Amino acid sequence: MSDRPLGRVNAPGPALLTGEQMAVADRMTIAAGTKGEVLMENAGAAVAALIQERWNSMTTLVLCGPGNNGGDGFVVARRLQDAGWPVTVMSACDVKALRGDAAIHAERWQGVVEPLAPQVPEGVGLIVDGLFGAGLSRPLAGVTKDVVAAVNRSSASVVAIDIPSGVSGDSGEVLGTSAIEADVTVTFFRAKPGxxxxxxxxxxxDLVVSDIGIDAAILSGIGPECWLNGPDAWISCFPWRRPDSHKYHHxxxxxxxxxxxTGAACLAARAAQRAGAGLVTLAGARSVFPMLALAGPSTLLASVENAEDWANLLADQRINCILLGPGLGVGADTREKVLACMAQDGTRGMVLDADALTSFQDKADxxxxxxxxxxxxxxxxxxxxxxFPDASKAPNGGKLKRARDAAQRAGAVIVLKGYDTVVAAxxxxxxxxxxxxxxxxxxxSGDVLAGFIAALMAQGMPAFEAAAAxxxxxxxxxxxxxxxxIAEDLPDVLPEVLQHLAPYHSAV
Known part of the structure; x- marks a missing residue:
């Protein structure tokens, strides 16, 4: 196994802000007495400082857009030039058309400002993307689109201010067909979903989140509803063992x-045991008991051949969570099992995965x-x-919006899996x-994940926090x-992860 340290949130806090919420944070800070031009100076200074930490002086091209992102770019250019770097500035608009804080910092730039050109000048080793920030709402077009293509073709390193131009800060989607490919992105105060x-x-x-003088207390006035997953988001309700615990407490x-x-259910069972469930029962036909026994001697087996058997099994009120789906089969029989289990007791936790979901295709309601x-x-x-065929075909909003809309429609926590899994309530x-x-x-691996979720719910974690954890x-x-x-490895590595997680618990 790799000697990998416990992953931590790469941000001053796990809250993620939309473009509009970040604008609110700026306005609240300005209303509290910090001038906007100071925030812009701090932002540009943070980008310039990072550049000087990572690279030696080289010919640098700063691309400035028509808004505040461009204003940040003018600060970066001035700071680097003051440090002795050779800097060229290209602007997407006449600087005389700039307004507010961006105009102030453009005026402080003492060098030449060239119009955007669809090629990177010879000898440029570093490009600073200050064209558009996270608030971009339309595809890049015209010369800007050509400039982005030229930047991506070049061999120069690229630093993006706030977010690579062409990417939505709210959804992570490329708006249209073009977006900057950055080596480093510097954003401010809090990261964005995108x-x-x-x-x-x-x-x-590489994403770097820089402090520019916005008080973290402002978050309470914004009310973020999206977070980067990590222990900070759920550790306060994580089910650690107590000295007086016994199996039914968990x-x-x-x-x-x-x-x-049957292997899918066995994987889920082993995962659930490793994740701390007090007891795990595999319920299936007696004919498959020899295969289910491969889950291990600590896994209980229950014979369920029909709906009546399920009802008898679930009469035991100590059963507080049910997982249906892994290897269960697709069709009417699985639908009936799911509906029967959900009808038994609305206070039990339910996790529906794989076949339990596919069996309701065309019968989602x-x-x-x-x-x-x-x-x-x-x-x-x-x-x-x-x-959710309609949500899957929706043209705008991205994965985050799809998961949120689905959760609201279904009345359930949705874990929309992938490299960028979204958990939505x-x-x-x-x-x-x-x-x-x-x-x-x-x-x-999905069967293992389902087992982890169900085990944490069985131990009393709320559904949203259990899924996220x-x-x-x-x-x-x-x-x-x-x-x-391989999937079988995951449950057996979990104890080491939990050992690393223990310091979070002691700090709560």
Whole structure:
């Protein structure tokens, strides 16, 4: 396994702000007595300082747009020039057309300002992208689009101010067909969702969040509803063992098992045990007991052949969470099992994964009308499209909006899986995960994730926090193991991740 330190949030705090929320933070800071030109000076100074830390003096091209992002660019140019760097500035507009703080800082620039040109001058080793920030709402066009293409063709290093031009700060989508490919992006106060959502996440390069003098207390007035996933977001309700604990204090989870792909249920069961569930029962036909026994001697087995058997099993009130989906089979039989389990007791936690979701293709409303309060659904992109075909075809808003809309419609927590997994609650809260390595894309890893989520819910974590914690633990375990991972490895790496997580618990 790789010697990888515990992943931490790469930001002063896990809140992620939309472009409009960041504008509110600026306005509130200005209203409290800090001039806008000072915030702009601080922003440009932060970018210039990072450049001087990472590179030696070289010929630098600063691209300035028509708004505040361009104003930041003029500060960067002046700061680098004052430090002895050879700097060229190109502007997307006549500087006389600039207004407000951007005009102030453009006037302070003592060098020549050239118009944008669709080529990078010879000898430029570094390009600063100050064209457009996170508030961009339309595709790049005309000479700006040509400039972006020229920047991406060049061999120069690229530093983006706020977010690479052409990327939506709210969704991570490329607006149109063009966006800057940065080596480093410097943003301010708090990161944006678009820094962590694909494809933006692949375009920002190294992300640095800089303090420019905005008080963190302002967040309470903004009320962010999106966060970067990490222990800070859920550690206060994480179910650590107490000295007086016994198994029933940590929940009894039942996992439905199908007749063929029994390995999926076994993976989920082992994952749930490693994640702390007090008892785990695999419920399936007696004919598959020999296969289910491969989950291990500490896993209980229950014979369920029909709806009556399910009702008898769930009469045990100590069962407080049910996981249905992994290897359960697609079709009417699975639909009936899901509906029967949801009808038993609305106070139990429910996790619906894989086949339990696909079985409701074209019958999504039947599922949504039956969902009890504490339910998590864990679709990958294909399963999501089967349940929410309209949301999947929506042209705007990106993954974050799709997950939020789906959660509201279904009345359940949605875990929209992928490299940039989004966890969304019906009330609008959302978390974006950023620690998953590419090698998690392997058969069975989703079954393990479902087991982690169900185990945390069985131990009393609220559905949204349980889903977020499980997604983070899942990614952290994969990162700790390293390339070559298979799904069976994940549960056995989890104890090491939990050991690393313990200091967070002691600090709460």
């Amino acid at each position: 820094h962590y959502l694909l494809p933006g996440r692949q375009l920002v390069g 929940g009894h989870l039942v996992i439905g098992a199908g007749d063929t792909m 039947l599922l949504f009308q039956s969902i009890p309060g504490k339910t998590v659904m864990t679709p990958h992109a294909g399963e999501f499209a089967r349940l 019906p009330d609008g809260r959302a978390i974006i995960n950023a620690n998953a390595p590419p090698w998690l894309a392997t058969a069975g 499980a997604v983070w633990l899942h990614g952290e375990a994969a990162g700790l193991f390293g390339p070559g991972l």
